[in-house]
Each structure stands twice: as structure tokens, then as C-alpha cells.
Amino acid sequence: MSGHGPATVDLPRLQTLGPTGILCITMRFAVTILTAILMSSGVAKADYLGAYDYPFVNPLAATVAATPAVYQADLPDIESLDFSSRTMRVFPERSVPDVFWYFADGLQYAVVEQPHPAPVVFLIAGTGSPAESVKSTMAVKAIAKAGMHVVSLPNPTHPNFIVTASSGGVPGRMENDAADLTRVMERILTELREEVEITGVHVAGYSLGGMHAAFVAYQDEQERRLGIDRVLIMNPPVELYSSAKTLDAMLERHVSTDPDGVRRFIDYVYNRFLGLYDRRQNIDFTDDFLYRAYSTLEPSDTELETLIGFVFRTTALDLAFASDVMNGGGYLTPQGANLTASTSLTNTLISGIGLSFADYIEEVYLPHFRGRISRTTNQELIDEGSLREIEPWLRTTDRVGLIGNVDDVILTPDEVRWLEDVFGDRAALFPTGGHCGNLDQRDYVARIVDFLRRSSPAG
Amino acid sequence: MLLLLTAAACAAVPAEQLGGVPPRHALDPVDRAAEFPLRVYDPWEGLNRRVYQFNALFDRYAFIPAVRGYRRVTPDFVEERVTDFFSNLGEFRNIGNSALQLRREATGHGIARLFVNSTMGVAGLFDVATPLGIAERREDFGQTLGRWGASPGPYMVIPILGPSSARDFGGYLTDTAIGIALPPEAQVRTAVYFNPAVYFLYAVDQRKQIDFTYTGSGSPFEYDYVRFLYVKSRELEIGR
Numbered sequence: 056m057s058g059h060g061p062a063t064v065d066l067p068r069l070q071t072l073g074p075t076g077i078l079c080i081t082m083r084f085a086v087t088i089l090t091a092i093l094m095s096s097g098v099a100k101a102d103y104l105g106a107y108d109y110p111f112v113n114p115l116a117a118t119v120a121a122t123p124a125v126y127q128a129d130l131p132d133i134e135s136l137d138f139s140s141r142t143m144r145v146f147p148e149r150s151v152p153d154v155f156w157y158f159a160d161g162l163q164y165a166v167v168e169q170p171h172p173a174p175v176v177f178l179i180a181g182t183g184s185p186a187e188s189v190k191s192t193m194a195v196k197a198i199a200k201a202g203m204h205v206v207s208l209p210n211p212t213h214p215n216f217i218v219t220a221s222s223g224g225v226p227g228r229m230e231n232d233a234a235d236l237t238r239v240m241e242r243i244l245t246e247l248r249e250e251v252e253i254t255g256v257h258v259a260g261y262s263l264g265g266m267h268a269a270f271v272a273y274q275d276e277q278e279r280r281l282g283i284d285r286v287l288i289m290n291p292p293v294e295l296y297s298s299a300k301t302l303d304a305m306l307e308r309h310v311s312t313d314p315d316g317v318r319r320f321i322d323y324v325y326n327r328f329l330g331l332y333d334r335r336q337n338i339d340f341t342d343d344f345l346y347r348a349y350s351t352l353e354p355s356d357t358e359l360e361t362l363i364g365f366v367f368r369t370t371a372l373d374l375a376f377a378s379d380v381m382n383g384g385g386y387l388t389p390q391g392a393n394l395t396a397s398t399s400l401t402n403t404l405i406s407g408i409g410l411s412f413a414d415y416i417e418e419v420y421l422p423h424f425r426g427r428i429s430r431t432t433n434q435e436l437i438d439e440g441s442l443r444e445i446e447p448w449l450r451t452t453d454r455v456g457l458i459g460n461v462d463d464v465i466l467t468p469d470e471v472r473w474l475e476d477v478f479g480d481r482a483a484l485f486p487t488g489g490h491c492g493n494l495d496q497r498d499y500v501a502r503i504v505d506f507l508r509r510s511s512p513a514g
Numbered sequence: 515m516l517l518l519l520t521a522a523a524c525a526a527v528p529a530e531q532l533g534g535v536p537p538r539h540a541l542d543p544v545d546r547a548a549e550f551p552l553r554v555y556d557p558w559e560g561l562n563r564r565v566y567q568f569n570a571l572f573d574r575y576a577f578i579p580a581v582r583g584y585r586r587v588t589p590d591f592v593e594e595r596v597t598d599f600f601s602n603l604g605e606f607r608n609i610g611n612s613a614l615q616l617r618r619e620a621t622g623h624g625i626a627r628l629f630v631n632s633t634m635g636v637a638g639l640f641d642v643a644t645p646l647g648i649a650e651r652r653e654d655f656g657q658t659l660g661r662w663g664a665s666p667g668p669y670m671v672i673p674i675l676g677p678s679s680a681r682d683f684g685g686y687l688t689d690t691a692i693g694i695a696l697p698p699e700a701q702v703r704t705a706v707y708f709n710p711a712v713y714f715l716y717a718v719d720q721r722k723q724i725d726f727t728y729t730g731s732g733s734p735f736e737y738d739y740v741r742f743l744y745v746k747s748r749e750l751e752i753g754r
Contacts, residue, residue: 134585154734155734156567157567157570157728157729157732158732163732185730185731185732187730209732213732214732214733214734215732317550317551317552318550318551321551321552322551369733369735372735373732373733373734373735376734376735377734379537384534384535384537385535385537385538386537386538386539387537387538387539387540388529388530388532388537389529389530389532389533389534389535389536389537390534390535390537391534391535392529392532392533392534393532394529394532396563396564396567397526397527397559397560397561397563397564398526398527398528398529398532398563399526399527399528399529399559399560399563400529400734400735400737400738401528401552401553401556401559401738402528402529402530402540402541402546403528403529403530403540403735404552404735404738405541405545405550405552405553406539406540406541406545407539408552409539410539418538
């Protein structure tokens, strides 16, 4: 990932060089300039941003350590916003299983209201994330900074959504998830209109939430139940299955999930962490902790991949478990079992941690939908889960905007080129940042605010 | 009989033993008992999970609203004074336990902090020791017992107080009892904690400092992760 940045040429004093030396310097200079030109020439129309204020050129490091404080945008404090955490019983007749006692009040979402008339932005969280996750909160603040009302929603792959707002209980199919999201948004919109003046509706999302946002907007284009004006897609996958397999592989490459493998992994992580703990008498988990931890430990790519892969693995397990319970069991839990708040889930966790997201797709997702959609094959179902499905609309509509990173770890180079090609000048692509690592970086936030403000000519 | 009933109430039924058609993926009987990193000695798991649930609800309906209200009405400057004040009182415990662990440097450290903060820091209201390079080193009786070889014993979730273990909770009770009975801490406690409002302030201040929301992750396995992280971090604290 070198070559992104101003070219620097070490110029030795010319007097000490002969003609050969001068020729060498000239050539070195020419090659550097040429490389810079070649790197940027392939990105004809997309807004390809050059060097910007972000420290990590390693996309794995960017994904894990995110944005250190000095590079962060100036965002409002949550305390200064009219922020409320809310719940909603989406299906009042549906009883929440005992084992999900903490979801008894329904869907958990968050609202920021502005004291003046403004559009509302529905923000869809990333893969397996709740409405008040760290990254969602960053995006909420950025949107509030743009002067708009915000509704932050969990991703349809988060257990809260699966249990309280999903009609089928098997998340991941864009058409179904979009319908579930639309139902929820409609109800929240009705509720909000009684509290504040709403001048328009926008949708935004990051990571898988970005893909969901695109499909919600696409569906709304036909049905017009929400009246969505603009869609902001941030760091989306292009093909869901392929990105999921990439993340699965990050763990599988380095750790075997049999008891020995997991034991070695955890011991290794803790021994490494212990080194850091020694050096710092008191660990204060401030914004900069991850950055300082990263700088001190200097984790290798292997370690970074393992960490990312492991977090994704736990997300996949949460999803699979929630989906299994809502569909009567049989995958991870006994069929028809009545799980309570005191049931031990430890053995379920231990056996489940060995299963990948691809396992969930193959053993739960595909059989479930093949049984419901006639005349479709597994391959067709997998191909469906892609932004390419709505490519004609994405190419031509002026509603969408894309912000992403060229070095996003979930995208292949082909997929990055596809995004550049489809979105053209409606895309802002940063050269570094990994997967959502730069979400609260100054320039990234500026892009978010800029896109949203351009959406509403009046107010 | 009562003991049997209590034992039955405390033990948790594992999900895979709830009857019905077994799932496609489950541990075989050998692995169910086998040692595994995420498995922690938790014979009272059923009861612990119920207390965890109680703590989450207590947090949601009582504790967190109290902390929010406190933060809203109290100026930041005053909040910091409250935190520093109670932290200073905790030095008695740090000093005593550092001494019991035969840690000379840490004991001296604690004495220095107590002295500096109680004098220059105006009765502990200002933590002037930390900027001077004498940071707090937390030691409690649970750590002392651990240092002297005691294993944690059964995992326990204490009402309101949260994750602990038989050893650590016993340690907490010991620290509290010593504080009530032995000078010089006893005198300070009588003077300070005479007022129930002070207890309330102490509780709210403690909760405020812990950046954790029960069930905030939304993960069905949060209980297991918290249990594991608690045990591992105690190991680190004791080893330090």
C-alpha cells in the first residue's frame, strides 16, 4: 500500500555527483512521478482522494485501531444532543422467548432530535451491530452535525433485530431484510412526526448496513412507503457471501477452533496483553487506548487478521443462535427446547464457536429460502446477495452517494473497480482506512456532512 | 434437604440437555465436561445467571438513571472531587493489602498517595499524587489471597456489585469489615459514612466509573464472555 502520498526525493548535493549521479537522480524522480500518475490514472471518474490525514497504511491495522484522537473530526458530545434510547414492540402479538429476556421491550433503537425542522436520516448499523454501537454513535454524531434528525437502527443481523423485528427470523436476504426495515422505519416515522417537524427522509448505513440501505432505498423507489430522498452508502460489501468468506478465512487461516487451538489463541492473546498491562500501571480505556495498544504491541498481520476474524466469528455465532431459537431450534439448540434466563449456554458457545458464517449460509440460510422460493438454486440465492442485483438502478439514480476505502479488507480489487465504475463521481474513495477504520476521521466525516447537506436545498 | 434444594436451584440446566430432538451441532458428552478456555468453574451457574438478569434490570431501572441524573445535575468539577475523595479513602485498603503481600514499593506508594492527597489534596478532594507520578495501585484482600495461592473458587455474580468469585467476595467483605473495625480507617469511616446520602454518592460514583452496560452487546453469550474476562483480568491483576 505504498505510493499513496507526496513523493519525496532525497536530493544530495549536486556538486559531489558526476554526470552519472545526476542522471540517476533524474531517473529516480521521474519514476516516482510516473508511478504516482499511473496509480491515479485508473481511477478516472471517482473522486479519488490523495494523501489525507490518516496514519495507517496497513488496512488491517486501520480496521482494528480505527482513528486516533488527533485525526478525529470535531463531533458534538452526546450530552449536547437531544438523544434518547427507545424501544418498540414491532410484533405485539409475538412473545419474546425467555432466553432473550433483555429484548422483552422490543426493538432497541436511538433517536436524536433537532430543535428545528429538518430531514430525518435512518442509520443502519454494520454487520451484527446494535443501534448504539461505537461506530453507529460516531455516524449519529456526524449526521447530527449536519443538522438533521437521526434514527439509529440495529442491523438485521443483530440478535435484537432478529428476535423482535424480523418476520422470518433468518437474516441476510436483502429483499426480506429491506421489507423488515421498511416496516420499522414507517412506524418510527409516524411516531416522530408527532414530535418534530420532518422535511424529508434519507437513509444511510455502513458496512452491511450500507448494503441494506441501498436495498431499502431501491424497494422504496417502487413502493414509496417512506419517500426516501437520498441514500448514503458507507464501506459496503459488494457480494455478501464473498466478503463473509474473506472474513471467515482470516480466522481459519491462523487458528483451528478445536479446544486446543482456541486455548492456544486465548493464552497467546493474554500473554501479549499482559506485556502491555505491565507497562501501563492503569489502563484507561480512552479513545486512544487501542491506538496506544497497537503502537506498543505492534501486532503482526497474522495477529490483526486473527483478531478481526475472531470478532466476526462471534458475530456469526450470535446471529446463528438467535435465528435458531426463533425458528424452533435444531441447529445449535435442541428442537422445541424451552431456554430460560438461567439455562447454561456455555456448551452451545463452545460447539458454536467452531462454525463459520459460511456454515450458517449452507446449513440454515439456503435450505430455509430454497423451501420458500420456488424454482431457485443455491447459487441463485447466493448471487442475489449482491449490489450487482440492483446495478442498473445504482448506475443511473442520482439519489445515492458512496464513501469507501480503496484498501477495504472485505473487498477484492475487482469489487473496488466495480464500485468506481458504477458510482463514478457519486463516489468518494479514500486511499486508506481499511474497513470503516476512518469512519470518524476528519475528511470522512466532512464527506458525510457534505453529502447530507447537499441533499436538502431548503433546511 | 434444604441443601439439596438449594444446590438444585443453583445449578443450571445446560441447553443441550433440555430434551427434544438434539441439534445438528452439539458437543459430545466427553467434550461437555472437558476443559476449554471459555469454561470457568461455575457450579452455581443457574443462580448466577438469574442474579445477572437482576443486575441488568436493576441497572436499567435504578442504577443507570441515578448515574444519569447525578451527571446531569452535578458540575464536572464536583464530580471529579467526589471520585478523588472516595478513591483516596480506598488507599487504606491498598496500603493494608500491599503490606500483606509484602510489596514494599506498592505499600510506600500507597502511603505517599494517602499523605499527599490528604494534605496537599485537601482531605483527598484533589488527586495531586497522580500528576506527580504516583499513580494508584489497586490492591484488595481477594488479590492478597490470590497472591498467597488461593484459587478463586466458584464464580459468583453478586447482586448489584456484579461479577466476583468466592475468594474475591470474601475478600471484599474482609476489606469492609477491617475498614469498619480497625483504626485509622474506622475513624474516617465513622466521620464520613455517617450520612446515608454519602453511601448513595459512593455507589453512584463507583457505577459511573465502570464503562459497561449489561446486555449492551446484545450477544446471547454475554454472561459467558463477562465471566471469562473477569477471571482472566483478576489473574492479571494478581500477577501484577
